[in-house]
Amino acid sequence: MIPQRQLIPARKGAAQRVRKGQTVRVINTHGSQVVDFWAFNAEDLGECMSMEHSRASLLRIIPRVGDTLTTNRRRPILTVVEDTSPGVHDTLIASCDVYRYAELGFRGHHDNCTDNLANALQAIGLKRVVHPAPFNLFMNIPVKEGVSVSFEPPVSRPGDSISFRAEMDAVVAFSACPQDLLPINGVDCVIHDAHFEVR
Amino acid sequence: MIPQRQLIPARKGAAQRVRKGQTVRVINTHGSQVVDFWAFNAEDLGECMSMEHSRASLLRIIPRVGDTLTTNRRRPILTVVEDTSPGVHDTLIASCDVYRYAELGFRGHHDNCTDNLANALQAIGLKRVVHPAPFNLFMNIPVKEGVSVSFEPPVSRPGDSISFRAEMDAVVAFSACPQDLLPINGVDCVIHDAHFEVR
Numbered sequence: 001m002i003p004q005r006q007l008i009p010a011r012k013g014a015a016q017r018v019r020k021g022q023t024v025r026v027i028n029t030h031g032s033q034v035v036d037f038w039a040f041n042a043e044d045l046g047e048c049m050s051m052e053h054s055r056a057s058l059l060r061i062i063p064r065v066g067d068t069l070t071t072n073r074r075r076p077i078l079t080v081v082e083d084t085s086p087g088v089h090d091t092l093i094a095s096c097d098v099y100r101y102a103e104l105g106f107r108g109h110h111d112n113c114t115d116n117l118a119n120a121l122q123a124i125g126l127k128r129v130v131h132p133a134p135f136n137l138f139m140n141i142p143v144k145e146g147v148s149v150s151f152e153p154p155v156s157r158p159g160d161s162i163s164f165r166a167e168m169d170a171v172v173a174f175s176a177c178p179q180d181l182l183p184i185n186g187v188d189c190v191i192h193d194a195h196f197e198v199r
Numbered sequence: 200m201i202p203q204r205q206l207i208p209a210r211k212g213a214a215q216r217v218r219k220g221q222t223v224r225v226i227n228t229h230g231s232q233v234v235d236f237w238a239f240n241a242e243d244l245g246e247c248m249s250m251e252h253s254r255a256s257l258l259r260i261i262p263r264v265g266d267t268l269t270t271n272r273r274r275p276i277l278t279v280v281e282d283t284s285p286g287v288h289d290t291l292i293a294s295c296d297v298y299r300y301a302e303l304g305f306r307g308h309h310d311n312c313t314d315n316l317a318n319a320l321q322a323i324g325l326k327r328v329v330h331p332a333p334f335n336l337f338m339n340i341p342v343k344e345g346v347s348v349s350f351e352p353p354v355s356r357p358g359d360s361i362s363f364r365a366e367m368d369a370v371v372a373f374s375a376c377p378q379d380l381l382p383i384n385g386v387d388c389v390i391h392d393a394h395f396e397v398r
């Protein structure tokens with residue numbers, strides 16, 4: 001059966017429950033869209049996929065195929081099973097939020113990944129209890145000389161995808177990052193839809 | 200007035216309220232002790248010093264003198280005003296916890312930085328509401344080729360210290376990391392007291 005392709009609308013979020021053993025594929029439909037990505041234990045949303053715990057066990061800043069991401073209780077939650085992109089993703093940078101856009105000089109309301117997570121969970125009847133640091137798919141934050149970082153346009157291409165096997169019953173959530181003041185979603189600063197599939 | 204030197208007992212934590220403008224000096228008394236370090240808005244412990252938000256504004260993995268760490272609301276909370284150590288600290292790795300020691304094969308209870316934060320706050324009448332990724336002072340986690348990390352012994356020396364100016368009324372907390380299964384606290388894997396001063 002071909003899995004149904006689900007929308008992550010440009011500037012907004014989406015969330016879905018997945019069962020242990022299912023595969024989640026996140027597709028960079030237009031090629032240059034960063035997707036903030038989170039996962040939670042379906043039985044306890046206080047247990048979340050954690051970048052700082054995963055880095056400690058993987059001994060890598062950027063997970064690659066075969067790597068298992070862990071929760072804040074050091075339990076396996078998702079394993080990277082395929083990555084057709086160049087493998088450039090980010091675990092270092094916080095989700096954007098209203099404070100970030102204010103800091104960058106934007107006035108008024110701006111869509112942001114932090115609110116998108118809360119809204120995406122709410123749309124499937126769940127309430128966020130923690131806001132973990134995200135796994136920023138396709139986001140290009142090179143680390144130079146072991147210490148400096150910079151915000152660069154994605155190197156992914158249209159249709160690139162990264163796939164994860166769920167290691168527990170989980171809730172996964174996505175945000176098509178609305179950052180249009182920096183070229184993190186491409187030099188044209190245009191925000192695009194992305195998609196995901198669960199099979 | 201010479202500030203009183205306060206104990207961070209080996210394997211345990213400590214916490215204290217500080218006022219905006221005060222300076223917190225954290226001293227590596229014996230030279231090779233990692234100190235997990237956290238800070239919270241004194242008025243709202245849900246607002247915490249955040250490594251993922253600070254990296255985004257500093258564009259650095261390791262803060263240095265002059266850098267201002269920010270909270271999960273992107274507000275200044277602490278500025279590094281002096282560092283007599285070689286400047287090797289870590290913002291990438293989670294606090295140790297009971298799950299970490301189980302993962303490393305330890306049986307039974309092991310002191311850990313995660314519980315130490317909760318206990319240190321409780322000892323001054325406060326309740327932890329979030330457990331942020333720590334600023335691991337003196338912890339040596341080199342990043343190689345932009346992606347790989349490793350756990351190495353500290354390069355700090357006895358009496359080295361790092362000092363912070365509080366940019367808001369804050370609660371600061373420390374844990375003399377009890378990790379004695381890896382050489383992160385020195386090749387002898389012996390855990391030592393550390394100290395702090397507020398002036």
